[in-house]
Amino acid sequence: MKLVDIELVEPGHTLGKSIFSANGTVLLSIGVQLTVFMISTLKRLGVTTVYIDDPLYRDITPEEVLSEETKRAVIHQMSETFEALRSGKTFSAKAISQTVDQMLDDVLTNQSVLIHLDDIRTADNAMFLHAMNVCMISSMIGLNMGLNMIQLKELAIGALLHDIGKLNAPEVQEGRMHHSWRGFDLLKHKWEYSLLIAHVAFQHHEAVDGTGEPRGIGSDEIHLYAKIVAVANYYDNLLFHQETPGRSLLPHEACERLNAMSETKLDHEVLVHFMRIVSIYPNGVSVRLSNRLIGIVVGQHRGLPGRPVVRIIDKDGDSSAAKEIDLAQHPTLFIESVLN
Missing domain, CATH: 3.90.105.10 (Molybdopterin biosynthesis moea protein, domain 2)
Structure with a gap:
């Protein structure tokens, strides 16, 4: 593939x-x-x-954290949740909880798999895929940071619903400030949920240097869940041009952008854990190496996201009999550019 x-x-x-x-x-x-x-x-x-x-x-298959069955279930549940809210009805906290349980089962089973956001996004499914990706990334960061299962469940629900305040917002009031407050207001009245879940929606656009929205609070006042979701949210947006209008960044470009925000917009410790679980050069991506050879990424190393295994393609485009170069074993070689 x-x-x-x-x-x-x-x-x-x-x-x-x-x-x-x-x-x-x-x-x-x-x-x-x-x-x-x-x-x-x-x-x-x-x-x-x-x-x-x-x-x-054909033997190159990106590993997946979430199964296709889980992805379908999450997208379907988010569609039902958002439709209920658009109709002025309440949404099912129990159904969301069950969907999050299914996601967390996949995350725990596949916690050694590096994250690669490769689902095809359209105008119709973009909001739901964004929610799913932010939830998955946040859960894996939380798992790596040692959160227990109760904390992971709270984090995952908050991450899945972090943008819930965007629904039914009048155009003149659209913006981060409005949807953060509105999301907090919607979630704080769900008696089934911890107030910490509502604070994820409230604080996920705050910045650790105090320049964020809606309240401009500093790092000590921002809950860990919101700091985690902020990183996941920003990464997904960078890959799908929500933060860079007109241009989607490649994973390695997005990671560079995030690292540049360390201790200003984003929490440094959360970023360290994020960088351990993300695939910077996903399987199936064409790359040019510093020795000018061209290849396809075919393997990953957890903890070394910038040093994948690359299968070299010959000048006729054939990789069937080509050698593979493990960049973890060749410290003087590096990926010069992504060709896709």
């Missing part, structure tokens, strides 16, 4: 990873042969990259 730019996809290419609709059903299934109409539709929906099933790279 290979990650390619949507502009390079041609009719007859086989989809290597399913694409979800806004209600959690599968929009396009893995294995489908793409047509001109399908490709045009994906472009119209805002899709920029897709995984293609290429015989030369």
Whole structure:
């Protein structure tokens, strides 16, 4: 499987990873042969990259923290939750709790897998995938920081619902300040939830140097859950051009941007743990090495996100008999650029 730019996809290419609709059903299934109409539709929906099933790279499979079943369940539940709120109804705290339990089961089972956000985002599913990704990343950071299961559950629920205040907000009042206050107000009245969950929505746009929103509080006043969600939220937004309008950053670029915010916008300790669980150069990505060789990333090292295993491609584009270079064993070699 290979990650390619949507502009390079041609009719007859086989989809290597399913694409979800806004209600959690599968929009396009893995294995489908793409047509001109399908490709045009994906472009119209805002899709920029897709995984293609290429015989030369069939053994290259990005590891997943969440199963496809869990992803469908999360997207479906978030769709139902948001629809209830849009209709002026309350949402089911029990259903959210059960969905979070399913997510945490996957996180605990796959805690050694490095995070790679590779689900195809469209205008319809973007809000739900963002919530799911922020929840997954936050849970893995919390797990690495030694939070117990009660704390992980609180963190995960808060992360999943961190943007709930954006719903039904009048256009003239849209903005971080409004949705943070509104999210806090919605969640603090859910008797099933700890008040700490509401504070995730309230504080996830605060900054450790006191320049954040909505209250401009300093590091000591920001709860750990909110500091964790702030990192996860910022990372997902950078990858999907919410913080960089018109341009999505690549994972290594986003990580550089986050590290530059250490001890100003973001908490340093949380960033240290985040960098241990993220895949900077995901499997399936084409890269050029400092020795000018071109290859495909095929393996990862936990704790060494910038030193993956790269399979070198020959000049004819064939990698079937090519050697693999483990950058962890070659300290003088480094990835010069990402080619996708």
